[in-house]
Amino acid sequence: VRGHVSQSRMTIDYSIGKNTTEGMTHMMCIDGTEGCENPKPCQSELIVLEHGSYSGDPVTKVLLQPLTGRTHQLRVHCSAIGHPIVGDFTYSHRKDSTPYRMMLHAYYLRIPTGTELIEVCAPDPFVPAMDSNWEPQRVTRRLDDTIQELK
Template identity: 45%
Template sequence: MALNKSAAAAAGRLFEKRLTNKYYLAIVRGHLSFKMCDIKYPLGSDRTSPDTSHKMLALTEATRTSCGSPRSAETRLLVLESGYYEDNPVTVVVLKPLTGRRHQLRVHCSVIGHTILGDYTYSNRQDTSPHRMFLHATRLVLPLPNELLDIQTIEPFFSDNQFTSKWTPLSKKYNYCEKQDFIKVCDVIDKTCEINECKVFG
């Protein structure tokens, strides 16, 4: 919340120029075979959905005729921990959008075959058992001219009994639940994606 118009304008310019850094925690369906990836599928409107829908679509060979006005989009993903939710394989990840398209994170996770847990829309209305969608804006960094704003929320999933009662851990690659640990994870995902460590989609 900006306290005055000039502050709001300064923050708005940072978003327009892509100078902000945004980090999201998510839990996706399945176990991932890589530890980091860049997802670079352009996104456009889904022409097959109703006119009143805001559903988006990743541009692939299969969706070339149904993806309306696609624009470039890029997301980086880092694997944090794997486990099981209701005995189904899931993975905790951190997502960093490098562009800002509608539903970008949800569509990019879906197009690589790892839909966000509880995402009813992009699972083709199949994912109905979770009590929420497991995507959470966790950290926002705004390099304002006179001050660096680093805003971070508390990790939301493992303090939720409805989730933890159905969670079985398997393998943890990074600690991330405490604020300082999450900052270290952000430092990892901010590094250049090395070819031998990073899979590229799109």
């Protein structure tokens, strides 16, 4: 996410609804925003993994865990706390256009189907070997260790 997140862990708790403002109907919004229709309770857990820079700008690598399931939930919550996801053109108010992709990645998915548990893990692409624009400066928590703690 953009900027250095100061808290090591937080629960983001903003209800999310549909944005009915002209020109923004493709977006979701937090309760209390003008044009926010039918907001529903929503929570996400944020855990800081690393502080560093991306193309020279301060960024924080975080683990996000949606505790509810709303459209664009993680994107809206990060923007609402002042730390939009790197490369998120929509929720950075059309400012973040230079990264080659949005830096949002499903590292671990756990899907209970009723008859079986499906677990999938995809390697972390946000490492200097995969993207030379990412420069870690301080590791707070290791991703693999944090995932194991949350299981």
